[in-house]
Amino acid sequence: IFILGIESSCDDTAASVIHNGKILSNVIANQKIHEEYGGVVPELASRAHQQNIVPVVAQALAKANITKDKLHAVAFTRGPGLMGSLLVGTSFAKSLAYGLNIPLIDVNHMQAHILAHYIEEEGFNKPPFPFLAMTISGGHTQIVRVNSYFDMTVIGETIDDAVGEAFDKSGKILGLGYPAGPEIDKRAKLGNPKAFKFTKPKVDGLNFSFSGLKTAILYFVQNETKKNPRFIEDNLNDICASIQYTIIGILIDKLKTASKQTGIKHIAIGGGVSANSGIRQALKDGEQKFGWTTYVPKFEFTTDNAAMIAIVGYLKYLEGDFSKQTVTASARLKI
Ligand code: ATP
Ligand code: FE
Numbered sequence: 001i002f003i004l005g006i007e008s009s010c011d012d013t014a015a016s017v018i019h020n021g022k023i024l025s026n027v028i029a030n031q032k033i034h035e036e037y038g039g040v041v042p043e044l045a046s047r048a049h050q051q052n053i054v055p056v057v058a059q060a061l062a063k064a065n066i067t068k069d070k071l072h073a074v075a076f077t078r079g080p081g082l083m084g085s086l087l088v089g090t091s092f093a094k095s096l097a098y099g100l101n102i103p104l105i106d107v108n109h110m111q112a113h114i115l116a117h118y119i120e121e122e123g124f125n126k127p128p129f130p131f132l133a134m135t136i137s138g139g140h141t142q143i144v145r146v147n148s149y150f151d152m153t154v155i156g157e158t159i160d161d162a163v164g165e166a167f168d169k170s171g172k173i174l175g176l177g178y179p180a181g182p183e184i185d186k187r188a189k190l191g192n193p194k195a196f197k198f199t200k201p202k203v204d205g206l207n208f209s210f211s212g213l214k215t216a217i218l219y220f221v222q223n224e225t226k227k228n229p230r231f232i233e234d235n236l237n238d239i240c241a242s243i244q245y246t247i248i249g250i251l252i253d254k255l256k257t258a259s260k261q262t263g264i265k266h267i268a269i270g271g272g273v274s275a276n277s278g279i280r281q282a283l284k285d286g287e288q289k290f291g292w293t294t295y296v297p298k299f300e301f302t303t304d305n306a307a308m309i310a311i312v313g314y315l316k317y318l319e320g321d322f323s324k325q326t327v328t329a330s331a332r333l334k335i
Pocket of ligand 1: 276
């Protein structure tokens with residue numbers, strides 16, 4: 001079974017072809033334009049998707065070494081995401097499926113971040129049901145109880161900023177480029193995580209909050225800079241290490257509670273922030289400390305990609321779960 005997956009929810013235009021769950025191609029066109037603005041500009045993202053989508057899909061087919069008449073279905077991201085961006089992938093997928101007279105399959109981007117664990121990949125185990133998935137990305141922070149492929153419940157989520165935003169906004173305060181997550185990660189390895197202490201937010205239950213942390217960091221940096229104008233430059237690695245340490249502490253605390261509450265010890269992470277080396281290490285440590293079995297996806301399947309859309313397409317194809325041509329993009333689609 002050959003499935004084409006198309007992802008265009010934010011600022012990456014991506015297409016992937018998979019054959020029975022194995023990746024044949026996984027193409028991504030990143031949009032550089034947003035770096036100048038320090039964040040994604042929706043209108044520019046939409047226009048760039050329009051320019052990229054045809055060549056990206058063509059490249060995905062070429063790399064997979066198949067022609068489009070071999071495809072069994074077209075899967076696409078229906079939401080959540082930026083409306084203008086989603087519309088490009090949605091319209092394209094609909095037209096292609098219609099033209100080829102094959103099934104169209106809509107995919108929830110957040111489910112896809114979780115089900116990326118089911119991509120056939122040597123050396124990577126698939127989590128058994130039920131498991132807990134913590135999705136940590138630029139737009140979301142969720143703990144999801146996954147009972148089966150399409151039976152999942154969000155049991156905790158952020159009440160304000162997403163964890164990726166916490167990284168990116170902290171980075172902005174420190175004068176780092178966008179997105180700042182990868183650079184904070186790199187610098188954190190060279191710094192002392194206990195150099196500076198930031199208080200963790202108190203949020204009931206399994207929910208998260210990150211906006212207070214960002215403000216705390218802002219005031220802290222402003223204060224210290226008054227005393228030493230070169231405070232940021234002099235301490236950048238230590239500041240990054242301390243911020244990352246605080247964020248990871250918040251995430252692991254909630255995972256511990258979720259695991260205790262549900263009695264589930266199979267823990268998976270997904271989403272762009274799961275590329276973070278600190279959270280990967282903390283999860284590994286959880287295996288000894290809490291008896292967890294943990295699942296971390298291959299690096300390229302953590303940030304936005306179309307392979308995760310294609311794998312969900314494949315799983316839905318097996319269940320005969322197809323979409324109508326009248327399906328519409330949905331910016332706030334829920335799990
Ligand atoms: P969503 O999936 O919620 O719609 P998104 O698609 O924008 O959001 P992703 O592409 O999954 O998000 O993740 C992007 C985020 O991941 C950015 O905030 C980026 O800073 C963060 N990120 C990427 N690599 C790292 C890293 N090594 N450490 C910390 N954060 C990282
Ligand atoms: Fe994403």
